[in-house]
Amino acid sequence: MEEFLLRWGPLLLAAFGLIYSIASSRGKAANDRVAKIETKLEEKASATTVQVVVGKLDIVEDRVSKVEGELKHLPDRDITHRLELAISKLEGRIEVMDERLQPVAEMAKRVQNRMFEEVRP
Template identity: 60%
Template sequence: MNEFSLLTFVQTYGGGLALVGSLATMLLSTKFVTREAHASALGERDGRLKTQGEKIEALEDRVFRIESEIKHLPDKDTAHRMEMAISRLEGRLETMDERLKPVASMATRMQDFMMDQGARAA
């Protein structure tokens, strides 16, 4: 009886197994990241996170300032009341303009009369 033992198997196929193992090791070594490359990638990530955090803080500050400025602005109802008040004032000014036209013409006639009186006295 011819026994096939582990020792015979290793003796027969040991060289091929060693070659396959070496090729597998080389292949796997290119698929995994090195410790230095991993540390470098973590450092870059931390730098990007810090930059993004600073940008977010700056945006939060800007939003806070804008919100505090908007609180002081009138709302739409107040703006509408202001528009209506301005319209009433414009109407009153037009009325005053019409009422002052006769006074202006009287002042012009009075000035002309006084000029004529001054020219005759001279």
């Protein structure tokens, strides 16, 4: 066993040292990258920026609430359909009424013409 350690010990120790140095340098590089990202995030998400975004969000929430309130007063699909049907019924009734009133209008014209003829001697 001593012979094995004497022969391979320095090589194993050097290999472990190499692996440790590579791992620690990669870890340091990763830590540096993480630190850069954190500083960028801190710059972008500063307190004033967050306050501005929160203020804008509050304004948008208020506007959405107003729109929702206005939409509650509008008729839904069923009511709109019923209104369309009622309007079409009224259009039909008005057309019938127009047809029925045409003879009355003609009679009124004849009466008016007769009255003008009687006034003119």
